[in-house]
Amino acid sequence: MALYSAPRGTQDILPEDQPYWRHILERAHYIAQLYGYQQLDTPIFEDTAIFEHGIGETTDIVEKEMYSFLDKGGDSITLRPEFTAGVVRAYLEHGMHVRPQPVKVYSLGPCFRYERPQAGRYRQHHQFNVEAIGEQDPAVDLEVMSVAWYLYEDLGFKGLSFQLNSIGCPRCRPNFLTVLVEYYQGHADDICDDCRRRLERNPLRLLDCKTESCQPIIDAAPSMREYLCDECAEHFQTLLGYLDSLGRPYTLSHRLVRGLDYYTKTVFEVWAEGIGAQNAVCGGGRYDGLAEVLGGPPTPGVGFASGLERIVLTMKHQGVQVPALPAPQVLIASLDEQTKLMGVKLASNLRVAGIGALISFGDRSLKAQLRQADREGVAFTLIIGEREAEAGQVTVRDMARGEQHLVALEDVISWLSQRLM
Ligand SMILES: [Zn+2]
Numbered sequence: 001m002a003l004y005s006a007p008r009g010t011q012d013i014l015p016e017d018q019p020y021w022r023h024i025l026e027r028a029h030y031i032a033q034l035y036g037y038q039q040l041d042t043p044i045f046e047d048t049a050i051f052e053h054g055i056g057e058t059t060d061i062v063e064k065e066m067y068s069f070l071d072k073g074g075d076s077i078t079l080r081p082e083f084t085a086g087v088v089r090a091y092l093e094h095g096m097h098v099r100p101q102p103v104k105v106y107s108l109g110p111c112f113r114y115e116r117p118q119a120g121r122y123r124q125h126h127q128f129n130v131e132a133i134g135e136q137d138p139a140v141d142l143e144v145m146s147v148a149w150y151l152y153e154d155l156g157f158k159g160l161s162f163q164l165n166s167i168g169c170p171r172c173r174p175n176f177l178t179v180l181v182e183y184y185q186g187h188a189d190d191i192c193d194d195c196r197r198r199l200e201r202n203p204l205r206l207l208d209c210k211t212e213s214c215q216p217i218i219d220a221a222p223s224m225r226e227y228l229c230d231e232c233a234e235h236f237q238t239l240l241g242y243l244d245s246l247g248r249p250y251t252l253s254h255r256l257v258r259g260l261d262y263y264t265k266t267v268f269e270v271w272a273e274g275i276g277a278q279n280a281v282c283g284g285g286r287y288d289g290l291a292e293v294l295g296g297p298p299t300p301g302v303g304f305a306s307g308l309e310r311i312v313l314t315m316k317h318q319g320v321q322v323p324a325l326p327a328p329q330v331l332i333a334s335l336d337e338q339t340k341l342m343g344v345k346l347a348s349n350l351r352v353a354g355i356g357a358l359i360s361f362g363d364r365s366l367k368a369q370l371r372q373a374d375r376e377g378v379a380f381t382l383i384i385g386e387r388e389a390e391a392g393q394v395t396v397r398d399m400a401r402g403e404q405h406l407v408a409l410e411d412v413i414s415w416l417s418q419r420l421m
């Protein structure tokens with residue numbers, strides 16, 4: 001019978017890769033807390049309607065990529081393809097508008113999209129997601145962008161920069177869309193099939209087409225930034241002023257869009273150097289119309305999501321070192337059933353005292369047990385032989401120095417504690 005393998009587009013995160021993950025999670029928690037963001041965990045699945053409305057029915061995610069199914073009660077549920085819609089649902093459901101605004105939350109966990117798998121992109125992937133809901137001040141846009149920036153900087157990424165755009169609001173965007181559609185109608189014969197569909201259903205998305213033949217048309221296309229209303233223009237200028245004062249490099253890009261009505265104003269990505277054609281390590285923006293789409297009162301919001309697989313890939317590309325995970329520092333070697341019994345008991349006492357301890361299983365020679373201690377990289381091997389057992393002692397072998405000490409059984413914990421702290 002053939003062995004099973006993990007489903008296409010998923011991966012096992014093996015012990016040797018865990019130091020990256022542990023480090024990223026630890027830094028993400030730390031930095032979020034530094035900026036005053038609190039953790040919010042939402043369910044891995046939600047009512048399908050939340051994503052249909054909260055992401056938009058004309059997006060690739062909703063049209064092609066969702067894991068949706070009827071549960072045994074006949075309800076349509078969907079594994080979350082992203083966090084924002086569920087987070088805003090939670091904000092509304094728990095009446096968080098009565099708390100001090102903005103409500104600043106972050107989440108960490110898996111998301112699911114039925115996509116073509118490629119480097120750093122998985123059907124089950126993990127995100128660090130940050131949202132600030134209930135405030136329209138551009139200083140909040142800056143803060144959210146800064147959380148992402150600081151995380152990558154802290155992780156040791158090189159060549160960071162923002163890609164930035166404003167996509168306006170429901171007051172100013174329709175004018176722009178009229179101009180954009182007119183422009184594209186003049187190129188209707190040259191655009192790809194997807195773009196022909198976008199021209200009908202969701203023209204803003206024309207600007208982020210990835211098809212080669214559409215690129216010159218996008219290059220010459222009109223830019224939303226030329227059509228911003230006073231409020232949107234001022235919001236954007238203020239944000240740019242903040243970025244300038246912090247000395248954060250950014251590139252204005254009219255290609256950066258989120259083609260849905262409830263995304264407004266700021267759209268951004270963070271790019272890192274040398275990670276291939278797709279340089280973005282995160283994407284985010286403002287969504288002042290989203291809460292209303294989900295049935296709530298008008299509530300501004302801004303956030304970003306960063307794929308952790310992509311962060312791990314970037315760290316490996318850029319040769320970023322991560323600290324090793326803590327591991328047991330002591331191995332107890334014994335020579336027969338009786339001394340093994342003592343070893344089991346000693347190991348138990350060491351762990352209670354906070355000293356990580358391994359015992360050797362099976363019937364192995366002392367030499368084999370010492371080899372194991374070497375492989376495990378422990379600092380000390382405690383050898384309990386017949387002689388030691390009779391004298392109530394343990395031979396402690398310092399693995400780095402190759403020295404051995406005889407230590408009374410009752411003193412072993414304090415002896416080790418002094419040397420391992
Ligand atoms: Zn506007």
Ligand SMILES: [Zn+2]
Pocket residue numbers: 191192193194195209210211214
């Ligand atoms: Zn196209």
